[in-house]
Amino acid sequence: MALYAERWFSLEVVMAVVMAESKSRSAPWPHVWADQAALLECQHDRLEAFLLELVLRHGPEQPPWGAADALAVEGACRRLLWDLRLHLRLEERWLSAQGCLCPGHRSAHRDALQAALSGFLYASGDRYGRYLWLQALQSWFLEHRQGADARAYASADALAHHQS
Ligand SMILES: [Fe+2]
Numbered sequence: 752m753a754l755y756a757e758r759w760f761s762l763e764v765v766m767a768v769v770m771a772e773s774k775s776r777s778a779p780w781p782h783v784w785a786d787q788a789a790l791l792e793c794q795h796d797r798l799e800a801f802l803l804e805l806v807l808r809h810g811p812e813q814p815p816w817g818a819a820d821a822l823a824v825e826g827a828c829r830r831l832l833w834d835l836r837l838h839l840r841l842e843e844r845w846l847s848a849q850g851c852l853c854p855g856h857r858s859a860h861r862d863a864l865q866a867a868l869s870g871f872l873y874a875s876g877d878r879y880g881r882y883l884w885l886q887a888l889q890s891w892f893l894e895h896r897q898g899a900d901a902r903a904y905a906s907a908d909a910l911a912h913h914q915s
Contacts, residue, residue, distance in 0.1 A: 783911075784845070784849055784907050784908070784910075784911040785908075785911060787845040788845075788904055788907065788908065790841075791838070791841065791842055791845065791904075794834075794838045794841075795838075795896055795900070798831075798834060798835060798838060798892065799889075799892065799893070799896075801827075801831055801834070802831065802885065802888065802889040802892060803889070805824070805827055805828065805831060805885050806882065806885045806886055806889055808824055808827075809824070809878055809879075809881050809882035809885055810882060811879065811882070816878070824881075828871060828881065828885075829871075832867060832868065832871060835864070835867065835888075835892075836864060839860045839863075839864065842860075842900070843856075843857055843860060846903050846904075846907060849906075849907040849910055849911070850910070851903045851904075851906045851907040851910065852903065853903070855899070856899045856903055859895065859899055863888075863891050863895070866887075866891075867884075867888050870884040870887065870888070871884060
């Protein structure tokens with residue numbers, strides 16, 4: 752049980768650093784696309800790690816949860832949604848400033864967030880349902896990063912390089 756408790760502690764740590772460590776509180780927001788892209792990719796990495804951690808926590812091979820575990824996981828899922836929303840808004844703002852946010856990309860964000868929120872609520876109190884929800888969100892996030900995001904970032908990189 753002690754080991755398991757330590758693993759929950761690590762989940763709390765992951766939650767706390769997902770977005771906070773990607774930008775120091777005292778540091779200004781970057782104004783140059785190269786720096787903005789680096790920060791967005793850092794957030795991508797952390798969100799991917801957070802999603803993987805939560806998928807593993809919800810897996811059927813994990814032992815049953817106690818009340819404290821269930822509360823911690825619920826908080827972690829809410830934090831995931833919050834961090835994802837902030838990340839997508841930041842990405843939209845910076846890609847839009849570069850002229851590289853197409854309407855389809857923005858609507859993909861909106862649709863994914865709506866689906867994530869409704870899926871989260873629908874699976875409330877259902878550990879396996881949340882497991883499936885997290886897997887679906889993880890799939891979307893990975894595909895989106897390698898698809899729409901990769902294309903938009905490449906366009907922004909090319910434009911920034913051309914302008915410099
Ligand atoms: Fe995106």
